[in-house]
Amino acid sequence: MSELTASELDKVRAILKREPNETEVGIFTVMWSEHCSYKSSRIHLRKLPTKSDRVLVGPGENAGIIDIGDNYAIAFKIESHNHPSFIEPFQGAATGVGGILRDIFTMGARPIAVMDAIRFGPLDDPEHGARNRRILEGVVGGISHYGNCFGVPTIGGETAFESCYNGNPLVNVFALGVFKHDEIFFGRATGIGNPVIYVGAKTGRDGIHGASMASSEFSEDSMAKRPNVQVGDPFMEKLLLEACIEAMHTGAVVGIQDMGAAGLTCSTCEMGSRAETGIDFDLSLVPQRETGMQPFEIMLSESQERMLLVAEKGREDEVFAVFKKWGLDAVTIGTVTGDGILRVKDHGVVVAEIPNRELADEAPLYDRPHNVAPYRAAPMEAPAFASKDLNSDMLALVASGDLCSKRWIWQQYDYTVRTNTLAGPGGDAAIVRIKDTDTSIAMSVDGNGRYCSLSPREGAKLLVAECCRNLSTVGALPVAATNNLNFGNPERPEIMAQLVEAIEGISEACKFFDTPITGGNVSLYNETLGDAIWPTPVMGIVGTLKTARPITMPFKNEGRPILLLGGLGNCDATRFGGTQYAKVVLNNMWGLPPALDMDYEKRVQSAIREIVNSGHAESAHDVGDGGLAVALAESCSGGMGAKISLASDLQPELALFHEGPSRVVLSTANPDAVIEIARRHNVECLNIGVTMKSRLRIDNRSDAWIDQSIVKLAEVWENALPERLAPVHA
Amino acid sequence: MRFGVVVFPGSNCDHDAWYALTHNLGHSAEFIWHDSGALPAVDAVILPGGFSYGDYLRCGAIAKFSPVMKAVKLFAAGGGLVLGICNGFQVLVESGMLPGALLRNRDLKFVCRPVGVRVESIHTPFTGSARAGQILTLPVAHGDGCYFADSETLASLKNDDRVVLRYVDNPNGSLDGIAGICNEGRNVMGMMPHPERAADMLLGCTDGLVILESMVQTFGVQTFGVQSVAGAPPLSR
Numbered sequence: 001m002s003e004l005t006a007s008e009l010d011k012v013r014a015i016l017k018r019e020p021n022e023t024e025v026g027i028f029t030v031m032w033s034e035h036c037s038y039k040s041s042r043i044h045l046r047k048l049p050t051k052s053d054r055v056l057v058g059p060g061e062n063a064g065i066i067d068i069g070d071n072y073a074i075a076f077k078i079e080s081h082n083h084p085s086f087i088e089p090f091q092g093a094a095t096g097v098g099g100i101l102r103d104i105f106t107m108g109a110r111p112i113a114v115m116d117a118i119r120f121g122p123l124d125d126p127e128h129g130a131r132n133r134r135i136l137e138g139v140v141g142g143i144s145h146y147g148n149c150f151g152v153p154t155i156g157g158e159t160a161f162e163s164c165y166n167g168n169p170l171v172n173v174f175a176l177g178v179f180k181h182d183e184i185f186f187g188r189a190t191g192i193g194n195p196v197i198y199v200g201a202k203t204g205r206d207g208i209h210g211a212s213m214a215s216s217e218f219s220e221d222s223m224a225k226r227p228n229v230q231v232g233d234p235f236m237e238k239l240l241l242e243a244c245i246e247a248m249h250t251g252a253v254v255g256i257q258d259m260g261a262a263g264l265t266c267s268t269c270e271m272g273s274r275a276e277t278g279i280d281f282d283l284s285l286v287p288q289r290e291t292g293m294q295p296f297e298i299m300l301s302e303s304q305e306r307m308l309l310v311a312e313k314g315r316e317d318e319v320f321a322v323f324k325k326w327g328l329d330a331v332t333i334g335t336v337t338g339d340g341i342l343r344v345k346d347h348g349v350v351v352a353e354i355p356n357r358e359l360a361d362e363a364p365l366y367d368r369p370h371n372v373a374p375y376r377a378a379p380m381e382a383p384a385f386a387s388k389d390l391n392s393d394m395l396a397l398v399a400s401g402d403l404c405s406k407r408w409i410w411q412q413y414d415y416t417v418r419t420n421t422l423a424g425p426g427g428d429a430a431i432v433r434i435k436d437t438d439t440s441i442a443m444s445v446d447g448n449g450r451y452c453s454l455s456p457r458e459g460a461k462l463l464v465a466e467c468c469r470n471l472s473t474v475g476a477l478p479v480a481a482t483n484n485l486n487f488g489n490p491e492r493p494e495i496m497a498q499l500v501e502a503i504e505g506i507s508e509a510c511k512f513f514d515t516p517i518t519g520g521n522v523s524l525y526n527e528t529l530g531d532a533i534w535p536t537p538v539m540g541i542v543g544t545l546k547t548a549r550p551i552t553m554p555f556k557n558e559g560r561p562i563l564l565l566g567g568l569g570n571c572d573a574t575r576f577g578g579t580q581y582a583k584v585v586l587n588n589m590w591g592l593p594p595a596l597d598m599d600y601e602k603r604v605q606s607a608i609r610e611i612v613n614s615g616h617a618e619s620a621h622d623v624g625d626g627g628l629a630v631a632l633a634e635s636c637s638g639g640m641g642a643k644i645s646l647a648s649d650l651q652p653e654l655a656l657f658h659e660g661p662s663r664v665v666l667s668t669a670n671p672d673a674v675i676e677i678a679r680r681h682n683v684e685c686l687n688i689g690v691t692m693k694s695r696l697r698i699d700n701r702s703d704a705w706i707d708q709s710i711v712k713l714a715e716v717w718e719n720a721l722p723e724r725l726a727p728v729h730a
Numbered sequence: 731m732r733f734g735v736v737v738f739p740g741s742n743c744d745h746d747a748w749y750a751l752t753h754n755l756g757h758s759a760e761f762i763w764h765d766s767g768a769l770p771a772v773d774a775v776i777l778p779g780g781f782s783y784g785d786y787l788r789c790g791a792i793a794k795f796s797p798v799m800k801a802v803k804l805f806a807a808g809g810g811l812v813l814g815i816c817n818g819f820q821v822l823v824e825s826g827m828l829p830g831a832l833l834r835n836r837d838l839k840f841v842c843r844p845v846g847v848r849v850e851s852i853h854t855p856f857t858g859s860a861r862a863g864q865i866l867t868l869p870v871a872h873g874d875g876c877y878f879a880d881s882e883t884l885a886s887l888k889n890d891d892r893v894v895l896r897y898v899d900n901p902n903g904s905l906d907g908i909a910g911i912c913n914e915g916r917n918v919m920g921m922m923p924h925p926e927r928a929a930d931m932l933l934g935c936t937d938g939l940v941i942l943e944s945m946v947q948t949f950g951v952q953t954f955g956v957q958s959v960a961g962a963p964p965l966s967r
Contacts, residue, residue, distance in 0.1 A: 141839075144839075144840050145840075148781075148840055148842075148871070148873075149740070149742075149781045149784070149785075150742070151742025151743070151780060151781075233784070234781075234784075235739075235740050235781055235783070235784030235785075235786075236784075238739075238740055238742065238781070239739055239740070326739065327739060410842075411841055411842055411843055412839050412840045412841070412842070413840075413842060414840070414842045414871040415842055416842065416869045416871060416924070416927050416933075417742060417743060417746065417779075417871060417927075418745070418746060419746045419749060419750070419926065419927050419929075419930065419933060421933065422932060422933065433932065435749070547932065548932075549931075549932060549934070
């Protein structure tokens with residue numbers, strides 16, 4: 001368990017001008033934990049762009065908010081639940097969903113979409129395979145359980161497998177909600193004398209010190225921390241959502257904040273700090289489901305499905321009536337004061353007295369040493385390699401963990417509830433319509449630990465570019481972003497250097513693509529027994545588009561020209577070392593991630609948006625992991641194949657499987673119009689073939705490279721994940 | 731036509747049903763709170779999908795005790811149309827308004843996907859507008875949709891032409907592929923697939939309107955399909 005350091009304790013003494021008591025130490029410990037205070041990352045997070053014309057609320061609130069026109073706005077954020085999901089996969093993931101949903105509806109927005117980025121150790125790992133399969137089943141089950149019952153569609157995400165996640169899976173959950181401009185609420189305890197009201201589930205001993213747990217590495221006794229993982233109740237959360245939104249509509253609610261990490265402690269002190277007020281409350285009034293709880297236990301409990309709200313004095317009964325209707329506890333536990341002090345009493349006796357602002361905003365800020373090269377294990381130099389059989393390489397790739405169909409996972413998620421899902425899981429980007437407007441929201445969540453371990457800076461830029469390209473491929477204009485930074489122990493300079501490089505890369509790319517960061521989450525200490533995960537920033541980027549039937553990935557009609565917008569790209573052996581081909585076929589890794597020309601990327605994205613939105617594309621799919629050949633195979637997943645003729649001078653493995661960005665495969669009935677749009681954007685656009693029935697055939701000049709039945713490809717692609725999971729049930 | 735959509739704590743397809751009835755079908759619909767002892771003046775009642783009362787104990791097991799279900803039973807006894815969708819089907823079964831039980835899916839996992847559903851009987855107020863044997867594409871989204879009944883019950887369901895909908899490709903292990911059944915009076919139907927999620931061309935399919943439109947035609951009311959955002963036709967047929 002992370003504890004206050006000697007210097008942090010000195011700082012506490014300076015703030016209090018006395019020795020802290022046990023409860024106060026507990027409060028400072030969680031509020032100043034890495035998880036709550038971002039003490040190692042804050043100094044670098046300031047480098048991120050956070051503003052644009054559309055941003056209504058940036059970082060610092062429970063979720064960022066952007067304007068989408070027509071008096072509507074969306075709130076969205078991504079958050080991790082990595083540590084709990086390793087210790088107790090089902091509940092860890094479930095409460096991860098619950099936590100981020102509360103972050104959205106505490107702002108007043110109704111959640112309308114969830115996406116997940118989840119990462120595990122390989123399912124066929126000789127030593128850890130069984131555990132990895134169990135963790136995946138648990139995590140997927142937990143997400144499914146919570147999101148489905150709550151009634152929010154889980155519309156996409158990504159799943160990846162690397163050995164570095166064997167002892168430390170990543171569960172990053174993105175949620176997005178919608179509301180009107182005048183329905184936005186903040187976590188602010190304004191109005192001296194206003195009542196502070198506790199609503200929702202009762203407080204128990206679960207999750208005590210969860211925030212601190214999430215701020216330390218795993219050791220051999222980590223499983224003893226299972227009691228630190230909370231238990232979620234999505235039904236309770238659904239009631240809480242409806243009751244909170246109804247209560248907000250009464251006009252009697254002044255401010256509201258969910259109780260997430262560090263529970264009552266964090267909500268009281270943050271609400272007071274933001275409003276520059278104090279909060280005076282009595283623990284004995286807090287609804288409890290266990291007896292004999294100590295003050296620090298009530299303060300630090302992370303029991304789920306609870307909120308703290310401040311109501312207008314004299315209008316409490318309007319709030320109580322709503323919560324009574326929904327069968328939920330709502331109790332006044334204290335009042336807003338003008339002295340800026342968080343004053344915690346127990347049966348009238350003061351047990352903690354801390355200045356709010358210092359507690360919330362004067363957490364230690366560390367500029368941790370990072371003046372070294374970011375840690376990497378892979379060599380720079382490329383080995384010699386030559387394919388034995390391109391067809392079997394292709395099958396191996398589509399069957400691989402990262403590239404195979406994830407239907408087994410997303411079919412367990414209700415992705416159609418709320419009847420807004422225009423594009424669900426399995427495509428480049430997911431899309432939900434906003435009812436009563438002509439606007440839809442596209443979203444893409446993406447990470448790539450492989451690229452980032454080779455170069456955190458370049459990898460991070462590639463991620464931003466990829467997310468934006470995913471959105472552009474469905475016709476959406478990328479407008480804002482959230483990020484989840486998953487890294488190892490920041491006290492190690494070579495890990496801290498990874499974090500700094502990645503943040504700077506994200507910053508540069510987000511500025512370039514005009515997608516400011518409106519909030520997010522940092523998850524550090526992702527290490528088990530001294531082994532850090534690869535640097536794994538995960539981006540969630542949202543875009544807007546006009547509501548319409550979406551253009552999807554699969555080829556649809558026979559005899560249509562296939563165009564490769566952006567061209568074949570270039571790649572040398574060094575830049576090939578982070579590809580799926582290197583991983584799956586060569587079982588190796590080296591060099592650098594693919595080269596990115598951001599200027600060219602931006603032009604490609606503008607071009608594909610125009611092509612899609614002018615109705616010229618019958619299908620569109622961006623080239624990503626696995627390169628051109630895998631993008632083509634995925635485009636054949638709808639039952640229509642392709643005959644491709646390339647004219648590349650690269651060695652076949654590179655031409656087919658390099659992962660150079662800035663490329664989109666599309667089929668069209670109007671190739672001339674598409675090529676004209678590309679020309680206007682100064683982007684290469686090659687006519688590389690034609691759709692045809694039953695086979696995917698790729699020739700390069702007179703050489704036959706790939707010739708595969710699409711039925712076989714689809715079979716291998718669809719069956720790979722269920723087959724790998726089968727031993728769970730053996 | 732006036733529809734009533736029951737809202738239990740934990741219902742989460744209530745708004746979807748309301749939206750499909752009002753915006754896609756072009757009729758009026760209002761919500762009915764679970765503690766209502768009497769129904770407002772409505773022509774048909776929808777029990778929507780979701781997790782009523784958290785679906786603790788068994789799906790629908792607590793909802794059957796709610797005040798509104800007494801009123802729904804009375805309404806049905808008087809010949810009123812009642813359609814239970816997904817959790818609503820589970821509630822109807824638990825309430826004894828329909829026979830049988832809905833068990834955990836065969837592979838013990840929640841399943842969300844579009845499925846083919848064959849209309850086995852057009853002699854109900856819910857399928858009167860369909861062609862006999864018509865295949866509808868409708869989404870399912872449930873963890874407990876495996877229909878089960880004893881052999882006598884199954885035999886009587888079949889003899890009485892009360893198996894209204896069957897899966898083309900059974901997603902949950904339901905007995906005899908049953909996706910939807912009706913009561914003896916044929917005015918109460920339960921179905922696991924979601925017609926309200928297939929009522930808008932923007933979402934890719936409008937086959938669900940066949941079910942909703944049938945209810946309207948039973949009433950002999952002219953439909954004025956409201957154009958949805960993409961200008962989808964009110965009917966797919």
